[in-house]
Amino acid sequence: MAEPLTVALPKGRLTDDALxxxxxAGYAVPTNGDGGRKLVLDGADGRLRYIxxxxxxxxxxxxxxxxxxxxxxxxxxxxSARDVYEPLQLPFGYCRLVVAALPRGISGSAGGxxxxxGDHPDRPLRLERSPRVATKFPRLTxxxxxxxxxxxxxxxxxxxxxxxxxxxxxxxxVDLVQTGTTLRENxxxxxxxxxxxxxxxxxxxxxxxxxxxxxxELIDALAGAVAVGDKKLRIEDGGNDVRR
Amino acid sequence: MDRPxxxxxxDLLFADTAAFRRMETALxxxxxxxxxxxxxLPTFEYADTLATDVGSEMDAELYRFFDRQGRTLALRPxxxxxxxxxxxxxxxxxxxPLRLAYTGSVFRYEPPRAGRQHEFGQAGVELIGAGGxxxxxxxxxxxxxxxxxxxxxxxxITLGHVGFFRGLLAGLALPERLTARLQEAVARKAExxxxxxxxxxxxxxxxxxxxxxxxxxxxxxxAVLRDAEAVCLNATMMNALADLRSMAALLDAYGVxxxxxxxxxxxxxxxxxxxxTFEGFAPGLGFGLISGGRYDDLIGHFGPPCPAVGWALTLDxxxxxxxxxxxxxxxxxxDVLLAAExxxxxxxxxxxxxxAASGTGGRxxxxxxxxxxxxxxxxxxxxxxxxxSPEALWQAARARGIPRAAYFAGxxxxxTITVRAHCGAVSADWRSIAADDWEEMDxxxxx
Numbered sequence: 001m002a003e004p005l006t007v008a009l010p011k012g013r014l015t016d017d018a019l020x021x022x023x024x025a026g027y028a029v030p031t032n033g034d035g036g037r038k039l040v041l042d043g044a045d046g047r048l049r050y051i052x053x054x055x056x057x058x059x060x061x062x063x064x065x066x067x068x069x070x071x072x073x074x075x076x077x078x079x080s081a082r083d084v085y086e087p088l089q090l091p092f093g094y095c096r097l098v099v100a101a102l103p104r105g106i107s108g109s110a111g112g113x114x115x116x117x118g119d120h121p122d123r124p125l126r127l128e129r130s131p132r133v134a135t136k137f138p139r140l141t142x143x144x145x146x147x148x149x150x151x152x153x154x155x156x157x158x159x160x161x162x163x164x165x166x167x168x169x170x171x172x173x174v175d176l177v178q179t180g181t182t183l184r185e186n187x188x189x190x191x192x193x194x195x196x197x198x199x200x201x202x203x204x205x206x207x208x209x210x211x212x213x214x215x216x217e218l219i220d221a222l223a224g225a226v227a228v229g230d231k232k233l234r235i236e237d238g239g240n241d242v243r244r
Numbered sequence: 245m246d247r248p249x250x251x252x253x254x255d256l257l258f259a260d261t262a263a264f265r266r267m268e269t270a271l272x273x274x275x276x277x278x279x280x281x282x283x284x285l286p287t288f289e290y291a292d293t294l295a296t297d298v299g300s301e302m303d304a305e306l307y308r309f310f311d312r313q314g315r316t317l318a319l320r321p322x323x324x325x326x327x328x329x330x331x332x333x334x335x336x337x338x339x340x341p342l343r344l345a346y347t348g349s350v351f352r353y354e355p356p357r358a359g360r361q362h363e364f365g366q367a368g369v370e371l372i373g374a375g376g377x378x379x380x381x382x383x384x385x386x387x388x389x390x391x392x393x394x395x396x397x398x399x400x401i402t403l404g405h406v407g408f409f410r411g412l413l414a415g416l417a418l419p420e421r422l423t424a425r426l427q428e429a430v431a432r433k434a435e436x437x438x439x440x441x442x443x444x445x446x447x448x449x450x451x452x453x454x455x456x457x458x459x460x461x462x463x464x465x466x467a468v469l470r471d472a473e474a475v476c477l478n479a480t481m482m483n484a485l486a487d488l489r490s491m492a493a494l495l496d497a498y499g500v501x502x503x504x505x506x507x508x509x510x511x512x513x514x515x516x517x518x519x520x521t522f523e524g525f526a527p528g529l530g531f532g533l534i535s536g537g538r539y540d541d542l543i544g545h546f547g548p549p550c551p552a553v554g555w556a557l558t559l560d561x562x563x564x565x566x567x568x569x570x571x572x573x574x575x576x577x578x579d580v581l582l583a584a585e586x587x588x589x590x591x592x593x594x595x596x597x598x599x600a601a602s603g604t605g606g607r608x609x610x611x612x613x614x615x616x617x618x619x620x621x622x623x624x625x626x627x628x629x630x631x632x633s634p635e636a637l638w639q640a641a642r643a644r645g646i647p648r649a650a651y652f653a654g655x656x657x658x659x660t661i662t663v664r665a666h667c668g669a670v671s672a673d674w675r676s677i678a679a680d681d682w683e684e685m686d687x688x689x690x691x
Contacts, residue, residue, distance in 0.1 A: 064358065065530020083531075085433040087460065205532065206525035208433070209402050209505060212464055219435070 005207070005214050007048050008067035010055035010076075014199055017092035018071040022048070024228070025221035047214075059084055059202065068207035069218060075176060075197040079137045085203040087219045091226055093199035095178045097137060099144070099192040102165045134164030135174035144174070144194050162186045252353075252362025263563055263573035264365060267394045268347050271367050274393040278386055280345040280369050285326040287349070291318035294325055296545045305352040307362070319351035323556060324542070327370050332546025340373025340550075347559075358531040358561055365559030368536070372543065375551035377487050380520045380538060381494035383553045387524060387534055388500040394562060397569050399533065401503050401524045402463075404510030405488055406517050406537075408472070411480030412459075416452050418445055426456070431511050435460045452477060462508035466492045466501070472508050484508075487520060513537070522555070526565035533561050579688045580618075580663070581641040583628035584611045585653035611652035614659065614679055621682065622689055634674070638664055648688060652679065661685075 009018050019029045028045040041050045053061055058072040059082035070084075073093050077086070134155040135141045145152035155170050162182055164170035174194065177183060183190060201222060208215050249255075256264060272282065288309075295303050295318070307319040320326055323346045335342060347367035354362070369386060371379050384401065391399050409430065413423055422445055429437040438460070442453055455475035462468045462475075469489055476482050488506060495501045510521055519538030526533050536555025543550040615625045632640055634651065641649040650663040659679035665672045677684055 063530060065528060086437075087433045087435050089434075089436040203433070204530050206527075206530050209463075209507070209525050210400050210527055212505065216464075223435075 002211075002214060004042065004047055004049040005069060005211060005218060006051060006067045007218075008051050008053050008058045008061040008070035010058050010071060010073070011052045012055055014055065014071060014073065014093045015052070018090070018199065021090060021092075021222060021225050024225035025218070027218075027221070048218075056080065062202050062204050065204045065206055067204070068211055069201060069203045069215060071199055072202055073197050074200055075137065075140075075195060077200055077202065078195060079139050081139060083205065085205060085208050086200050087203055088201035088222055088226070090199040090201060090222070093197070095176045095197050096193050097140060097174065097195040097197060098177050098183075098190045099133075099172055099174050099194065100162075100165075100177075100183050100188040100190050101172045102187060103189045131171040132169070133172045133174055134161050134170035136161060136176075137174055140194055141174040144192075162188060252356065254361050254363070259573045259575045260563065262576045263566070264559060266573065267559055267562055268367065270393040270395070271347065271390050272345070274390050275343075275345045275369050275386065278343070278382070278389070280343040280386075282345045282347070283327070283330065285320065285323060285330070285346060285348065288317045288319050289326060289329070291316040293329055293546075294318045294320060296325065296542075302352070305354050307351045307353060321352045322350050323348065323366055323368055324370065324539070324554060327554075328543045328552070329546045331370075331372050331550065331552075332543045332548070336543075336547045336550065341379070342372040343369070344372065345369045358529060359564040360531075360558055360560055366556050367559055368554060368556030370552055370554035372552045372554075373550055374553075375538075375540065377490040377494060377520075379551075380487070380553050381491050381498065383536065383555060384491070384504070384520075384522055385495060385498035385500050387522070387536065387555050387557075388498075388503050390557070391524065391534065391562075394566070395571055396526060396562065396566055397571075399503060399524055399526045399565070400505060401500075401522050401534075402505050402507045402510065403488065403491065403520060403522045404507045405484040405520050406511075406514055407484030407487070407519065408481050408508045409459075409511050409514065411476075411478050411482075411484060412455055414480060415477030416445075416448065416456070418448075427511055427514065430459055430509050433460055433509065451475075459509040462506075464505055466504075466506060468506050468508060491520065516542075519553070524557070526568070528568040529561060529565045531561060533557060533565055575645055577645045578624040578626040579646070580623065580648040580650050581626050581628060581637060581644075581646045582611055582615060582650050582652060583632060583637050584609075585651050585662075610655065610659070614652055614661075618685060621686060623685060624689075634664075642666060654679070 007022075009015055023029045027048050028043040030041040030043065030050055039051060041052075043050065051061065051067060055073060056076045056079070058067075058070040059077055059080040061067040062070040062072075062084050063082040071090065073095070075095065075097050077084075130151050130153050131145075132153045132155055133141055133145065134157050136157060136159075138154050138156045141152065141154060155164065157164065161173045161175045163186075164173055165188065166186060172191075173188070176197070177190065180190065201219065203215055276282075291306060291308050294306065302321050306321055309317055311317055327344055327346065331342065331344075345368065347365070349363050350366045351363050354360075356362070369383065371383050384403065388401060409427075413426070416423075416426075418426065422441065426438070426441055429441060438456055442448065442456060455477055458471070458475045462472050469485055469492065472485055476485065492501065492504075495504055510523070513521065516539060517537040518540040521537035522535065523532045524534035534555055534557035536553070538551070538553040540549070540551040543552055611627070615627060618625050626646065628637060628640070634649075637651075638649045641647070647667065648663055648665045650661050652659065652661055654660055660676045661679050662674055662676045664674045
């Protein structure tokens with residue numbers, strides 16, 4: 001038997017869905033019995049070796065060939081700008097990367113982005129005045145504002161981004177939103193969507209060639225699992241696409 | 245003292261430098277056996293020259309600076325453009341084809357990845373003045389021969405042709421924006437995205453639709469060349485396929501077809517290459533090791549237009565790939581550490597005290613002649629400059645991985661060498677042999 005393909009899976013909200021689809025595609029997946037402590041797990045059928053890594057690290061593992069394939073959200077994939085193939089989109093992990101702000105400073109003018117600093121509610125903030133933007137996605141945020149001619153002052157955070165406008169650290173935040181509940185609870189309003197994200201299967205460029213047969217088998221099997229899932233969802237939902 | 249290195253450069257120490265030299269020597273032996281002649285290119289040129297048509301990506305990666313007249317110079321980001329300049333301005337009327345080769349550092353502002361810093365070692369060849377698949381196949385076969393010659397056990401080369409995708413784009417005649425999106429999706433092998441793209445182009449005829457959807461699968465063994473025939477929309481695509489079929493036969497004759505796979509959806513550097521393209525990979529490296537292709541439009545920027553095909557490989561990555569496959573360069577070291585016995589009545593050993601070398605310089609004379617002969621026979625001889633005692637000399641040899649310590653004594657005709665050797669895990673005791681026992685000494689090499 002050939003060497004197993006190494007697949008990098010993101011620890012966290014995408015893990016379970018990724019394992020479900022791999023199982024549906026006919027691959028032996030590790031069970032949860034190990035308490036999640038082991039970092040490298042071999043599938044019982046010897047076709048896949050699983051490594052569980054921080055979501056934002058998946059593209060790195062795959063770009064370097066430390067993993068042949070991986071599952072990553074489009075958000076971290078675009079943020080990391082790593083050179084990997086993206087053969088398949090997977091129907092889970094849906095979320096949006098949005099610009100949000102406190103409502104107090106929002107001007108009535110159509111299309112204009114403005115936000116309010118919590119501690120200076122009366123001072124109108126003009127876009128050209130380098131708004132401070134808190135985010136975990138500096139590359140995408142920078143590109144978004146730069147494209148609009150705005151020199152944003154980025155405040156790169158590793159957690160609790162929603163807090164930043166509440167305490168006057170930032171005018172805007174750029175953050176991931178699934179349902180929008182967290183933003184609403186903190187009194188923040190979505191202004192723009194930067195990216196619609198979902199899970200993607202990614203592949204290393206060298207593995208795609210040197211292990212072509214195994215990688216192709218995985219892509220096709222997963223594509224099959226996705227197609228079956230789509231059909232089932234549509235039937236259950238009377239023809240409507242429930243993913244939206 | 246704190247003396248940091250600037251970002252993007254590295255020192256190579258002994259074993260790595262030896263490995264670099266070994267790889268370069270193997271490459272030079274290979275390409276010169278194929279009739280390629282090496283040229284030496286300047287490290288920097290006018291930025292205008294180097295930025296010619298290289299596309300915005302490489303333009304952003306240039307290291308730029310000014311000369312005293314304020315003209316912008318740049319460090320070479322690759323060797324192909326300087327080579328094209330040399331051909332276009334100096335060699336254009338020479339008998340064609342020209343077979344050129346080079347090795348040296350190139351400089352790019354890009355994040356360090358897989359052994360590649362801002363400065364990295366590149367070696368490559370260009371076959372200039374010959375179009376057609378015979379020239380293409382020669383260059384690809386030479387790439388395989390070069391990788392074999394540097395002792396890389398496992399690698400693969402993926403062959404593509406820009407004509408196939410260009411022909412497809414022409415056949416589809418999509419609006420510009422859709423074309424850009426399509427190319428992007430194909431570059432990322434984003435199969436699902438292709439489906440969605442086609443939804444935005446409802447007017448496309450079914451054959452064109454089928455050709456787009458088939459693209460991601462047109463990668464693999466030579467069998468994909470057959471599969472691809474079914475989706476050809478025009479002569480451009482047919483011609484690209486014909487080229488690749490002809491290449492397949494030639495590469496078979498070269499005996500390298502086991503290394504070669506095909507990818508008709510390879511769209512990197514679409515604006516730069518004009519015919520075949522290829523990229524080489526090694527297991528575990530994750531990144532491309534060698535890349536090349538046909539670029540018939542480049543030399544025309546510097547002189548009369550001239551067809552050309554070539555490749556360049558990254559020496560730093562080759563070194564990594566070799567290590568990943570278990571090839572480790574041994575630490576270079578001498579075969580013997582040699583000292584002279586102090587003459588009777590002398591003050592004795594200095595054991596490296598300050599001034600020892602000058603104080604005992606005279607003692608050494610007797611052994612220098614012997615060392616010269618031994619070096620002439622290929623033995624690597626280090627001479628102790630510190631006046632070490634036998635025990636200290638032995639320890640010094642051990643500490644530096646030199647397998648033998650030796651003392652030279654006596655004069656012409658009756659000289660002896662007293663030697664102690666470390667072989668495997670065993671250290672022998674001191675023993676004396678005649679200084680002209682070259683049979684024994686020759687065995688000291690290449691253990």
